[in-house]
Amino acid sequence: MQPIIPYFQSIKFTIPLPDFLPTDQITIYGFGLMVATGVILGKIAGTSRAERIGLNHELHGPLFLWLIVGIMVGGHVGFGLFYHPKEYLANPVLFLDLTGGLSSFGGFIACTIIIIWFLRKHKQPFWPHVDCIAYGFSIGWFFGRLGCTINHEHPGTATRFFLGRFCRPVEGWTIEWPQWMAYRPMDLRFSHCIERGYPPVTSYADTVSTNYPGVIGVHDMGFYEAIYAIVLFLTFKWLDRKPRFPGFFMMLLVVTYGPLRFMMDFLRPLEDNPRYIGLTPAQWGCLLFLTAGIWGMKKLYEDRKTHPGLTNT
Numbered sequence: 608m609q610p611i612i613p614y615f616q617s618i619k620f621t622i623p624l625p626d627f628l629p630t631d632q633i634t635i636y637g638f639g640l641m642v643a644t645g646v647i648l649g650k651i652a653g654t655s656r657a658e659r660i661g662l663n664h665e666l667h668g669p670l671f672l673w674l675i676v677g678i679m680v681g682g683h684v685g686f687g688l689f690y691h692p693k694e695y696l697a698n699p700v701l702f703l704d705l706t707g708g709l710s711s712f713g714g715f716i717a718c719t720i721i722i723i724w725f726l727r728k729h730k731q732p733f734w735p736h737v738d739c740i741a742y743g744f745s746i747g748w749f750f751g752r753l754g755c756t757i758n759h760e761h762p763g764t765a766t767r768f769f770l771g772r773f774c775r776p777v778e779g780w781t782i783e784w785p786q787w788m789a790y791r792p793m794d795l796r797f798s799h800c801i802e803r804g805y806p807p808v809t810s811y812a813d814t815v816s817t818n819y820p821g822v823i824g825v826h827d828m829g830f831y832e833a834i835y836a837i838v839l840f841l842t843f844k845w846l847d848r849k850p851r852f853p854g855f856f857m858m859l860l861v862v863t864y865g866p867l868r869f870m871m872d873f874l875r876p877l878e879d880n881p882r883y884i885g886l887t888p889a890q891w892g893c894l895l896f897l898t899a900g901i902w903g904m905k906k907l908y909e910d911r912k913t914h915p916g917l918t919n920t
């Protein structure tokens with residue numbers, strides 16, 4: 608068995624601008640391009656569903672902007688508190704550097720607070736709107752995690768699993784982008800493919816065979832979540848053909864993501880991810896996620912039986 612995702616460099620390219628503008632070019636990264644695509648398509652999908660079921664869809668524009676803020680700020684604060692508490696609490700200025708890292712569950716917590724505040728402020732029904740947010744989030748999540756994949760974020764432990772990714776140039780399993788769109792680091796390898804004491808790999812002439820005895824592939828957590836997100840979105844579309852009780856789609860997201868992420872985190876490198884009583888911060892979050900999701904799904908289903916008219920139409 609061997610990985611099937613070929614090795615490729617991160618994507619980065621520039622677009623020249625007219626002379627009358629203050630800068631002569633703008634730089635675009637593959638990660639940012641995918642995230643922007645996800646935000647746009649997620650907003651369109653969520654707003655379209657809200658309009659289709661008769662909700663005040665015009666509120667979803669400003670709500671999505673708030674959620675972007677929640678993901679960035681909450682995600683970064685969560686990253687500092689959950690993964691590097693000593694460093695961040697000793698130097699709180701680090702919380703202001705939003706490029707320092709993101710935590711999924713930090714973003715989830717912040718976005719939950721924002722959604723509750725926003726919908727109460729505008730006196731809107733909670734669960735129908737939340738379902739539309741989950742609907743749009745799933746497709747946005749897919750493109751966001753594709754961005755992580757393109758940028759080689761979240762590498763896991765070494766593997767030759769068929770859904771793993773080659774993490775160094777390998778004969779027959781390497782994509783070489785044109786020079787104008789490739790971001791060339793000091794070493795073409797990344798993560799666990801970098802062997803201590805060996806010279807850096809700076810040329811594609813340094814490719815190795817698939818039988819190379821060292822590390823040639825790793826689990827790609829971003830890619831695995833991208834697969835989950837697109838399957839979730841397509842499942843939502845299929846299930847949305849019939850009326851569902853309010854909150855169904857959000858609870859489905861919660862009860863499916865919790866176990867998946869819990870298992871995936873065992874594939875994360877020990878040295879890069881702190882453990883608390885043997886589990887990562889995300890795994891503890893998954894346990895809370897799953898508990899809340901099961902309780903919420905049961906409670907909402909019982910409410911539907913008590914009040915049959917409570918459905919998303």
